[in-house]
Amino acid sequence: MPRAVHAPAYRRIRDELLDLIRCGTYRPYGRLPSEMELVRRFGVSRVTVRQALKALRKDGVVQSLQGKGSFVCMPKVVHGTPALLGFHETMEGRGYATGSTVLSVRERAACHEVAQALELKRKASVLEVRRLRCVNDEPVSLDVSHFPIDVGARLAREDLAGDIFPLLERRCGLPLGRADVSIEAVACDAANAAVLHLQPGEPVLHVRRLTWSASGRPVDYEHLYCRGDAWQYRVQLNRRRM
Structure with missing residues (x-):
């Protein structure tokens, strides 16, 4: 610089x-x-x-x-801007080298939680994509994304190692509108710990994110398991004047 x-x-x-x-x-x-x-x-x-x-x-x-x-220190993925950005858009803007490994892509029947989030019938087909996100070759999060099968069928033909938001907008013709996010601290299970280079029971942030198209359709439901030492959410709160 x-x-x-x-x-x-x-x-x-x-x-x-x-x-x-x-x-x-x-x-x-x-x-x-x-x-x-x-x-x-x-x-x-x-x-x-x-x-x-x-x-x-x-x-x-x-x-x-x-x-x-x-x-x-482990570089922290900082979320909290009003903009709806993907992982690479967020971190590369801060000067870090990022990478993603696609662990699996499969069609599966939606469980109750996924079907409810995506407003589908239970056991409707969805595309599930599991990816490991890294910063400077260090794993920072495991992302498990679910898409309605008509959207997923188009995504499955693309390179899913990068940000999916631009693919949804440019390749699938789905301008994005907003996302609903919930965050809780949980103990990492053995399977996720092995992927994230953690010990079972270490704290991770479990982020659920439901992304909606600009027309109001839910198109992407994600579970993100984020290393506690590598992820930070920031929120600005304004006091409402009575």
Whole structure:
């Protein structure tokens, strides 16, 4: 990224370290070079290096452990903007390398919950897509999406490793309108833990998201299992004046 010519030295060091973290040179939970190594690398004082590390800690990018050094935090997928965005749209806008692995694509009979959400008859056919989402090659969420079969049949011909929202709009002709989201903290079961590189019982955020087309049709019902150390939802609340 462009550097301000007259930016303070600590800020230039912070920005360079941030770039190295975002491109994967320093990976989540990995240790940064020591303060003295950074002093030699950048040719600055130890005070300046400490200012740079303090700025990274303030931004939640690293954490420092006394006597052990500074370590890279898992980058958090932050949701909370009013816009309805997909995973890649959200994270790539923040400069992180993202990836998705399609684990399975299958037609199945809708269970009661899925049928009710998509306003289908029980056991109606739906397309189920399971995907693992990664940031800098680290798994951050397991997404299980369900689509009415007429929509799913069109999606099944596409590359589902990217964001599905643009596919729904551009390839399926379904402009999206809104999404209803519910979030709860749950203990990760053994099957999901193996995929997310967690221990069974570790906390995850279980997100249910129902996305509606602009015309008012429910077209995508998702279960997202998000690592608790890698996902953050932000909400702005305004007090109504009586």
